[in-house]
Amino acid sequence: MALQFELLPVTPFMQNCTLLWDEQSRAAVLTDVGGETERLLGEVAARGLDLQAVWLTHGHVDHVGGVVDLTKQVDVPVLGPHADDDFWIQQLPAITQAYRFPFSPPFTPTRWLNEGDTLTLGEHVFEVLHIPGHTPGHVVLYCAAAKLLVAGDVLFLESIGRTDFPRGNHADLIRNIREKILVLPDDTRVITGHGAMTTIGHEKRHNPFLR
Numbered sequence: 001m002a003l004q005f006e007l008l009p010v011t012p013f014m015q016n017c018t019l020l021w022d023e024q025s026r027a028a029v030l031t032d033v034g035g036e037t038e039r040l041l042g043e044v045a046a047r048g049l050d051l052q053a054v055w056l057t058h059g060h061v062d063h064v065g066g067v068v069d070l071t072k073q074v075d076v077p078v079l080g081p082h083a084d085d086d087f088w089i090q091q092l093p094a095i096t097q098a099y100r101f102p103f104s105p106p107f108t109p110t111r112w113l114n115e116g117d118t119l120t121l122g123e124h125v126f127e128v129l130h131i132p133g134h135t136p137g138h139v140v141l142y143c144a145a146a147k148l149l150v151a152g153d154v155l156f157l158e159s160i161g162r163t164d165f166p167r168g169n170h171a172d173l174i175r176n177i178r179e180k181i182l183v184l185p186d187d188t189r190v191i192t193g194h195g196a197m198t199t200i201g202h203e204k205r206h207n208p209f210l211r
Contacts, residue, residue, distance in 0.1 A: 002023045002146075003020065003021075003022060003023070003121070003122075003124045003143060003145075003146040003148065004020070004021050004022075004023055005018055005019060005020045005021070005148070005191070006018070006019045006043065007191065007197075008036075008039070008040060008043060009194075010033075010034045010035045010036040010039070010040070010062075010066070011034045011035045011036070011061075011062045011065065011101065012101075013034070013062040013194065014194060014195075015032060015034045015062040015063055015193060015194055016032070016191060016192060016193055016194060016195075017030060017031060017032050017033055017034060017036075017040060018030070018031040018032070018150060018191050019040070019043055019044065019047075019049075020121055020150075021047070021049050021121070021122075022121050022122025022123065022124060024122060024123070025050075025122040025123075026047075026048060026049050026050050027049070027050050027052050027121055027122045028044055028047075028049035028050060028051050028052060028121070029051070029052055029053045029054065029055050029119075029121055030044070030051065030054050030055070030070075031054070031055045031056070031057065031141070031150055031191075032055075032056060032057055032063040032064070032152065032193065033054050033056075033063075033064065033065075033066045033067050033070050034061070034062040034063050034064065034065050034066055035062075035065050035066040035069075035101065035102060036066065037066050037069045037070045037073065040066070040070065041070070041073065041074065051074055051076055052076060052121070053076050053077050053078070053079055053119075054067060054070065054071070054076060054077070054078045054079070055079050055080055055119060055141060055150070056078065056079070056080040056081045056109065057080065057081055057138060057139055057140060057141070057150065057151075057152025057153070057154075057193070058081045058085050058088070058134065058135045058137060058138040058139070058152050058153065059081055059085035059086070059087075059088030059089045059135060059137060060088060060135065060153070060165075061088075061092065061095045061096060061099060061101055061104075062101075063152065063153075063193065064088075064089060064092070064104075065092065065096055065101050065102065065104045066102075066104070067104070067107060068104050068105055068107050069102070069104070071107075077110035077111065078107070078109040078110045078111075079109060079110060079111050079113060079119060080109060080111075080112070080113040080128075080139055081109075081112070081113060081135075081137045081138060081139050082112060082113055082114060082130050082132075082136075082137035082138070082139050083112040083137060084132065084135075084136035084137030084167075085135050085136065085137025085138070086108075086112075086137070087166075087167075088135060088137075089106055089107060089108075089109075090106045091106070092104040092105065092106050092107075093105060093106065113128045113130075113139050114128065114130065115128060115129060115130040116128065119141060124143055124145065124146060125143065125144075125145070126141040126142060126143045126150075127141070127142045127143075127144070128140075128141060129141075129142060129180045129181070130176075131154045131173070131176040131177065131180060131181070132169065132172050132173070132176060133154070133161065133163055133168065133169050133170065133171075133172040133173020133174070133175075133176055133177075134152075134153045134154055134160075134161030134162060134163060134165070134168060134173055135153075135165065135167065135168065136167045136169075138152060138153070138154060138161075139152075140152060140154055140181070142184065142188075147185060147187055147188045147189060148188065148189050148191065149181070149184065149188050149189070149190045149191065149200070150191045151181070151190050151191060151192055151193065152193045153192075153193040153194070154173065154176075154177060154181070154193075155177060155181060155190060155192065155198075155203060155207075156192045156193070156194065156195060156198070157192060157195055157196045157197070157198040157202075157203075158198070158202075158203070158206050158207050158208065159207065159209065160173060160174075160177065160207070160209045160210070161173060161193075174209070174210070177210065178210070181200065182200060182203070182204055182210065184200050185200065186199065186200050186201030186204065187199060187200070187201060188200040190203070
């Protein structure tokens with residue numbers, strides 16, 4: 001059965017939280033829960049889905065600021081990002097205040113993710129790729145069978161993630177995109193962390209940062 005998804009932009013930064021679900025089992029996950037918990041849980045309930053987990057690509061506030069609020073309401077595991085982003089998550093109290101986001105205490109994910117780990121949603125398997133550069137612990141999630149990549153803030157439509165944050169690294173980001181992402185099939189659909197979706201083929205042809 002098909003893997004379904006819906007992009008749900010949250011926070012003033014319009015970050016793409018993604019609701020992913022398995023059509024047959026109705027099992028679902030939410031990726032990058034930056035905020036707006038009531039709305040997100042309402043979207044899950046409206047589709048009659050069974051929320052199984054939260055998956056996180058990296059530790060920036062617009063991607064993780066709503067995690068504690070959501071897990072207080074629904075007891076689900078939090079998977080990801082890579083442990084190298086723990087320093088971002090531990091700064092959440094100060095960062096939420098600085099950006100005038102709803103307060104979030106720090107948290108520790110149920111499980112950190114590493115290169116080569118796999119996540120499952122019903123019958124669908126996602127491979128974890130560690131892509132440091134935007135943040136040191138950034139991961140992306142690739143489902144080969146569905147030709148779908150949850151890319152967080154690594155790759156955007158004709159752009160790439162910023163690398164001017166603490167522990168960002170432009171050379172690392174470009175190298176990891178080239179070696180791990182651009183080698184995926186051209187027709188792989190890419191869910192970006194902000195804005196419109198794209199494909200691997202489109203970015204190979206049109207992304208000025210990757211030429």
